[in-house]
Amino acid sequence: MMEQTKAELRKQYKQKRRALTPEQVTVASAQIRKQFLNSHEYKDCNHLLIYVSQDNEVDTVEIIKQALTDDKVVAVPKVYGDHMHFHRIHGMSDLKVGAYGILEPAGCEMLHPTEGILIVPGIVFDINGHRIGYGGGYYDRYMKLHPGLTAVAFAYDYQVLPEISCESFDERPDQLLTPSEIYSFMENNKYD
Template sequence: MKQKFREELLQKRRKYDRAEEDALKIKERFLQLPEIHRADSILLYYPHKNEVSTLPLIEELLLKADKKLLLPKVNGDEIIPIPITDLSSLKKGYAGILEPDGISYPVEKIDIVVVPAIAFDINGHRLGYGKGYYDRLLKKIKGLKVGFAYDFQIVDKLPAEPHDIPVDLIVTPTRIINTKGGE
């Protein structure tokens, strides 16, 4: 059932024609969060397979000297957060996703992590690609966990397993969902 649902949503995401416009709306909503102003370090993802594009956000945050911007690098079964200062040095890594090289940033010092998903439910549970990379990472993150999604990627309930780590907020083009209750 999970696989069929995953395939249906991926198909919908591939055909979505407002992705660029919605990614900019998501970026603006995200930048208005009060936690952004207090954050020293932010881990974003590099967009892959029609995920909400973080590129406009990455480019904007790279201009802010007061923020340490991190991107993930897959190393074995783990995601390693690595600081970046530009996008030109990224190289193809796991699954063809562009990744940084460099020295790992301490996971416990990450203030905000932004994660992609195929779907989120209103409780913050995510449906990913099924490899568990982000669940293993999110277990170690003490900071704010944020999901980026198009509105059609939000569902009422996803099957959750004990190892699944929910996000605290989900940012869509039209709303911010506080998964701990309230919008």
């Protein structure tokens, strides 16, 4: 059997995600949200950089609302050409539909935090922390430029494969949370 390309895996796993029922999304998202909100990484962080979920992704909206309630500094991404920047939001009303139909911050202060948690999206992951994202390379570049942030990814169990091929420029998250597992890839254990 030939190894699938990133593009093939991306297409196949987007289709699988679209096929999830609202109940499957809700149940899995609640399990991941509970793990994340109970983690010492979350409890100890002041800044949470997080995308707004769409298209049956693991729900991040409830995490955003909880983080705002917990007085975290919450920032959401906006793309500018080849780069992505995060803008602080004070509530869901700070988000407007932008490019590609994605909710993004409107008229909010741009942040450049050197520490905190960065939530990283992905379509397919492997047990070694490699990820296939949406193909733009925005998060790979952002993680490389902000090594002090703890990168955490959320995935459904079926999105984690034994191994996927990766490129030299691919950045790995520090942690991957699924409904049934917490994978840690922290090289230097930032929290010991």
